[in-house]
Amino acid sequence: MTRFAGSSVIITGAASGIGRETALRFAREGALVTVADRDEAGARGTVDAITGxxxxxxxxxxDVAERTEVRAMVEGAVAAYGRLDVLHNNAYWAPLNRAVADTSEEEWSRTIAVTLTGVFLGCKFAIPHMVAGGGGAIVNTASTAALAATPAFAAYAAAKGGVVALTRSVAFDYGRRGIRCNAVAPGLVRTPATEPVFRDPERMRFLTEKLLVGRAGEPGDIAAAVLFLASAEAGFMTGQTMVVDGGRLIA
Ligand SMILES: NC(=O)c1ccc[n+]([C@@H]2O[C@H](COP(=O)([O-])OP(=O)(O)OC[C@H]3O[C@@H](n4cnc5c(N)ncnc54)[C@H](O)[C@@H]3O)[C@@H](O)[C@H]2O)c1
Incomplete structure (x- = not known):
């Protein structure tokens, strides 16, 4: 399939995990990919895998929390590829195992700055280029933590709840100017970020006892949904949050 032949696509957090797999798949379908991450070595690793x-x-x-860097990320993609068609806001940061009273104000602020403000900044700087180019698609990575409580993950859940609401706002405000904006809400996916979770029996029991498909997710499970939401096949979908969680939330 070459659903994205010649499309300019930015993926944040693309040095690792879900973002990396999504970048590889966009490239395989013909996209001109901008691999954005604050981890320079990891980003170059993804680029090498794609060009190889x-x-x-x-x-x-x-760093998606820094407005000047996000603006440069968008302008760099437009300068290199002449346009911007897809933005996948996927980078995040959050401390694990923090209920509200245990969360420092610094942890709260950094979580909101990266995980929510980073999505806002990506949309803010990408949208004018997309509108000028005749439209585009934005796919934000939310989480099932935005839709149902997860133990001791308060700042993260709040930031991801903001991502779900922001997704609707962008869809509403820019739909008539050719922009679709959707989110994907992964459940438990095995990535470098979740290795500590896989080693935590109590958390694993909470996350896996209701997994209807009998396994945790792989990055490709989420990447497939992201590519669908970014593609013309999802042309009648906007403002939605698509849950990809092995059935855990409905169980
Ligand atoms: N893995 C899961 O189980 C799971 C579940 C629900 C949602 N998610 C979401 O999926 C997305 C990807 O997570 P993952 O599991 O692949 O994590 P990961 O740790 O493998 O990848 C996250 C990437 O984000 C980058 N990053 C961190 N801070 C950044 C910043 N300030 N600016 C730019 N890049 C930054 C990291 O360097 C890393 O490459 C995140 O939005 C996460 O919240 C993951």
Whole structure:
């Protein structure tokens, strides 16, 4: 399939995990990929994997919490590829195992800055280029933690709840100017970020006892949903949060 032939696509948090797999899949389907991450070595690793596979990619060393860096990320993609068609806001940061009273104000602020403000900044700087180019698609990574309580993950849940609401606002305000904005809400997915969770029996019991498909997610499970939401096949969907969680939330 080449659903994204010639499309310019930015993926944040693309040095690792879900973002990396999503970047590889966009490239395999013909996209001109900007691999954005604050981890420079990791971003270059993703770029090397894509170009080694015959795809087209460039790295953008970006801290999504910094407005000047996010603006440079967007302008760099437009300068390199002449346009911007898809933005996948996927980078996050949050402390694990923190109920509200145990969360420091610094942890709260950094979680909101990266996980929520980073999505806002990506949309803010990408939208004018997308509108000028005739439209585009934004896919934000939310989480099932935004839709149902997860133990001791308060700042993260609040930031992801904001991502779900922001997704609707962007869809509402820019739909008539050719922009669709949707979110994907992963359940438990095995990535470098969740390795500590897989080693925590109590948390694993909470997260897996209601897994209807009998396994945790893999990055490809989420990447497949992201590519669908970004593609013309999802042309009648906007403002939605698509849950991809092995059935845990409905169980
Ligand atoms: N893995 C899961 O179980 C799961 C579940 C629900 C939601 N998610 C969401 O999926 C997305 C990807 O998570 P993952 O599991 O692949 O994590 P990961 O740790 O493998 O990847 C996250 C990437 O974000 C980058 N990053 C962190 N702070 C950044 C910043 N300030 N600026 C730019 N990049 C930054 C990291 O360097 C890393 O490459 C996140 O939005 C996460 O909340 C993951």
């Amino acid at each position: 596979d015959g795809g087209t990619a460039r790295a953008s060393v970006t």
